[in-house]
Amino acid sequence: MLKLTVDAQRWHNYLTAFVDSCPGIVPVTKGNGYGFGHALTVQESQRLGVDVIAVGVAQEVASVREHGWDKDVVVLNPWRPGDQVATELLSDPKVITTISRVEDVAAVRELAPDAPILVEVETSMHRHGVRADEVAALDLDGLNVRGWTIHLPSGATLDEGREMARTVMRHPMASRGIWFSHLSCDDYVTLSKELDVPVRMRVGTRLWLGDVDAYRVTGTVLDIHWLPKGTPVGYHRIKTRADGYIVVVSGGTAHGVALSAPISAGSLRQWLIPGAEALQQMVGRVTSPFTVAGRRAVFAEPPHMHSSLVFVGGPGEPAQVGDEVPVNVRMTTATFDEIRVK
Numbered sequence: 364m365l366k367l368t369v370d371a372q373r374w375h376n377y378l379t380a381f382v383d384s385c386p387g388i389v390p391v392t393k394g395n396g397y398g399f400g401h402a403l404t405v406q407e408s409q410r411l412g413v414d415v416i417a418v419g420v421a422q423e424v425a426s427v428r429e430h431g432w433d434k435d436v437v438v439l440n441p442w443r444p445g446d447q448v449a450t451e452l453l454s455d456p457k458v459i460t461t462i463s464r465v466e467d468v469a470a471v472r473e474l475a476p477d478a479p480i481l482v483e484v485e486t487s488m489h490r491h492g493v494r495a496d497e498v499a500a501l502d503l504d505g506l507n508v509r510g511w512t513i514h515l516p517s518g519a520t521l522d523e524g525r526e527m528a529r530t531v532m533r534h535p536m537a538s539r540g541i542w543f544s545h546l547s548c549d550d551y552v553t554l555s556k557e558l559d560v561p562v563r564m565r566v567g568t569r570l571w572l573g574d575v576d577a578y579r580v581t582g583t584v585l586d587i588h589w590l591p592k593g594t595p596v597g598y599h600r601i602k603t604r605a606d607g608y609i610v611v612v613s614g615g616t617a618h619g620v621a622l623s624a625p626i627s628a629g630s631l632r633q634w635l636i637p638g639a640e641a642l643q644q645m646v647g648r649v650t651s652p653f654t655v656a657g658r659r660a661v662f663a664e665p666p667h668m669h670s671s672l673v674f675v676g677g678p679g680e681p682a683q684v685g686d687e688v689p690v691n692v693r694m695t696t697a698t699f700d701e702i703r704v705k
């Protein structure tokens with residue numbers, strides 16, 4: 364069982380302090396809710412008293428609603444004509460749809476002119492957005508424009524934010540406000556003071572995952588076997604390179620554990636290609652995300668669906684069945700069997 368344990372008091376305090384120092388932020392709770400799940404991110408957003416949250420895709424709106432969110436929701440991925448769920452949500456007055464192409468402005472005017480929308484402007488990220496030189500002349504008449512959206516690359520500067528704001532200011536509907544992503548809190552507060560339009564900022568990672576001591580991920584030791592050097596182990600019968608312990612720990616590919624193995628993409632690929640020889644060559648070289656007896660253990664073979672075999676050299680038993688061991692996972696790609704808030 365892979366478990367996420369959240370130190371409730373510490374996490375609450377951090378989130379509250381963050382929102383206080385960065386007022387008006389819009390918590391982003393897309394994907395797996397940054398590891399915490401929508402139940403917790405919704406509950407915390409309610410406790411923080413924010414008036415709007417953001418999800419990644421239209422299909423995630425139902426999930427945050429099921430968990431009790433009844434205020435506004437922004438869908439960050441821009442609307443496209445082929446997305447049926449996103450199109451149905453155009454008629455939901457509490458869903459704010461992102462529009463990022465000139466032709467989609469026209470399509471939404473046809474489909475649902477009352478739909479609350481944010482108009483995205485292309486930034487130096489070059490992901491989505493109406494081109495900066497198209498903004499001034501963009502025809503938004505009759506649409507329910509809630510604001511403009513500017514998704515800056517991470518680590519963006521205040522000047523880049525200012526430059527994008529100047530682009531928006533050329534449009535008569537600039538006064539509806541600008542929603543930024545990826546400014547520092549200081550730069551966001553500065554811009555809010557400089558601009559005489561409402562300013563908001565979407566934040567995910569820095570909010571939910573900002574205090575790394577407020578949560579921890581653990582796997583449980585399920586079994587432990589001492590084996591002499593050269594013993595074939597696991598599905599692939601890879602031989603151990605030394606005397607030592609095979610420790611079977613909960614946490615595997617189904618939890619996203621392999622994705623967080625701190626090894627290069629090249630060696631991971633090589634390792635995941637089934638081939639006895641390639642696997643044997645990698646033995647002892649691939650550091651696992653599991654910390655056993657105070658050290659990062661190496662994988663004995665590629666992780667299984669729900670557990671992993673790691674090798675820990677002797678002498679001295681490194682762990683006991685039932686021990687909880689720290690696991691280093693990437694929170695946005697992890698799936699937990701249990702989330703404990705205490």
Ligand SMILES: *Cc1c(COP(=O)(O)O)cnc(C)c1O
Pocket residue numbers: 391393439514543544545565566567568569
């Ligand atoms: C994901 C996303 C965010 C949040 O990003 P973090 O780096 O997790 O804070 C903000 N804005 C947009 C448009 C996004 O897609």
